[in-house]
Amino acid sequence: MIRPALAALCVALALPAQAQMPAAQQFGAVGTPTSGRAEAIGFYSRGCATGMVRLPESGPTWQAMRLSRNRNWGHPETVKFLQQLSAAATQVGWRGLYIGDIAQPRGGPTPSGHASHQTGLDADIWLMPPPSLSLNATERERLDFAPVTTGTRVNSRWTPAHHALLRAAASDPRVDRIFVAAPIKIAMCRGATATDTPWLQKIRPAAGHDAHAHIRLKCPAGSRFCTPQEPTVAQLSKGGSGCDATLQSWIEPQDPAPAAPARTHPRQYMLADLPAQCSDVLRAR
Numbered sequence: 146m147i148r149p150a151l152a153a154l155c156v157a158l159a160l161p162a163q164a165q166m167p168a169a170q171q172f173g174a175v176g177t178p179t180s181g182r183a184e185a186i187g188f189y190s191r192g193c194a195t196g197m198v199r200l201p202e203s204g205p206t207w208q209a210m211r212l213s214r215n216r217n218w219g220h221p222e223t224v225k226f227l228q229q230l231s232a233a234a235t236q237v238g239w240r241g242l243y244i245g246d247i248a249q250p251r252g253g254p255t256p257s258g259h260a261s262h263q264t265g266l267d268a269d270i271w272l273m274p275p276p277s278l279s280l281n282a283t284e285r286e287r288l289d290f291a292p293v294t295t296g297t298r299v300n301s302r303w304t305p306a307h308h309a310l311l312r313a314a315a316s317d318p319r320v321d322r323i324f325v326a327a328p329i330k331i332a333m334c335r336g337a338t339a340t341d342t343p344w345l346q347k348i349r350p351a352a353g354h355d356a357h358a359h360i361r362l363k364c365p366a367g368s369r370f371c372t373p374q375e376p377t378v379a380q381l382s383k384g385g386s387g388c389d390a391t392l393q394s395w396i397e398p399q400d401p402a403p404a405a406p407a408r409t410h411p412r413q414y415m416l417a418d419l420p421a422q423c424s425d426v427l428r429a430r
Contacts, residue, residue: 167254167412167413167414167415168253168254168414168415168416168418168419168423169253169254169255169256169411169412169413169414170256171253171416171427172193172249172251172252172253172254172255172427173249173253173255173256175249175250175251175427176215176250177250178195178196178197178198178199178218178250178251179195179196179197179251179426179429179430180196180429180430181195181196181429182195182196182367183195183196183197183198183220183221183222183265183365183367183368184196184367184368184369184370184371185220185252185264185265185266185364185365185368185370185371186252186264186368186370186371186420186422186423186426187263187264187370187371187372187419187420187422187423188263188264188372189261189262189263189264189266189267189361189374190260190261190263190411191263191411191414191418191419191420192252192253192263192264192371192372192419192420192423193251193252193253193263193264193419193420193422193423193426193427194220194248194251194252194263194264194265194426195251195426195429196220196221197218197219197220197248197250197251197252197265198218198219198220198221198224199217199218199224199250200217200218200219200224200227200228200244200247202217203278203279204228204231204241205232205241205278206228206231206232206234206235206240206241206242206278207227207228207231207241207242207243207244207278208241208242208243208244208275208278208280208285209244209285210243210244210245210271210285210288211245211246211285211286212282212285212286213282213286214246214258215249215250216246216247216248216249216255216262217244217246217247218247218248218249218250218252218265219247219248219265219266219268220264220265220266220362220365220368222266222319222362222365223247223265223266223268223362224247226268226317226319226320226360226362227242227244227247227268227270230242230270230310230313230314230317230360231244233310233313233314234310236309236313237306237309237310237313238274238306239274239275239306239310240274240275240276240277240278241275241278242270242271242275243270243271243273243275243288244268244269244270244271245268245269245270245271245357246258246259246262246267246268246269247262247265247267247268247269248262248263248264248265248267251426251427252264252265252426253419253423253426253427254411254412254414254419255411255412256412257412259411260410260411260412261359261361261411263411264371266361266362266363266364266365266371267359267360267361267362268359268360268362269357269358269359269360270314270357270358270360271290271291271356271357272291272293272302272307272325272329272355272356272357272358273290273291273302273356274306290356290357291356292355292356293307293326293329293355293356294326294328294329294355296328297327297328297396298328298332299328299329299332303329303332307329308332308333311323311325311329311333311348311358312333312344312345314358314360315344315345315347315348316343316344319362319363319365320347320360320361320362320363321347321361321362321363321373321374322347322348322349322361322374323347323348323349323358323359323360323361324349324350324351324354324358324359324361325348325349325350325351325354325355325358325359326350326351326352326353326354326355327350327351327352327392327395327396328355328396329348329350329354329355330348330349330350330387330388330392330395331392331393331396333345333348334386334387334388334392337386337388341386342385342386345386345387345388346385346386346387348387349387350392350395361374370420370422
């Protein structure tokens with residue numbers, strides 16, 4: 146008869162080594178999506194996804210960048226949105242779009258980079274008119290971002306076409322919000338009227354977004370376990386456009402804030418930190 150303590154030890158030793166690995170390493174090691182129905186699971190920065198589809202590396206109006214990361218996977222609605230937005234970019238005078246990270250094949254935390262991009266509903270678009278849509282894999286790795294801000298202002302790279310492109314994206318009902326550097330939001334607020342409120346409120350200031358825009362879609366229909374963004378943008382801005390006096394505070398010197406309590410970064414999450422369904426997502430064929 147095996148004693149309980151010995152039995153527990155045997156079970157522990159039988160657990161696969163990967164069970165003790167951070168979730169980011171486990172999801173980052175999976176190179177294919179699950180089959181079956183597409184579903185975003187959990188929150189944008191604590192989740193995973195099933196039935197993801199790959200944005201083709203190149204299309205008539207887009208190119209996926211940084212292919213070595215294998216992060217050009219998304220919920221089918223996200224991929225469809227990006228293809229449509231890239232076509233809309235041609236209406237503002239661009240050849241199309243350079244599209245950065247969306248998600249890994251099964252979502253989840255990434256070994257490097259983002260805290261979000263875990264459910265296939267986040268996507269980065271470069272704020273640079275593509276000089277070419279025929280870049281090879283090496284060129285896609287080496288091409289640098291071109292920031293459209295310098296200090297607290299937009300620079301000469303910012304054009305009315307950028308404004309029109311972001312307006313087109315934010316006007317799409319599938320979009321929950323778009324993160325850009327504060328000077329971009331301020332530039333877009335100039336001359337804004339009440340008729341701009343429904344879309345302009347979705348443009349939200351965020352540090353580190355001076356060369357790309359981070360687009361976040363709403364939970365799509367059928368994603369039973371998807372956790373929506375709360376509060377909504379409308380609640381954050383109290384129904385306004387987000388162009389009030391508080392926006393200026395994003396670029397004004399501030400007194401040092403009290404040190405925030407240390408938080409676990411998503412790259413440090415273990416599988417148990419994610420929704421229970423994510424364990425099944427990893428095991429699925």
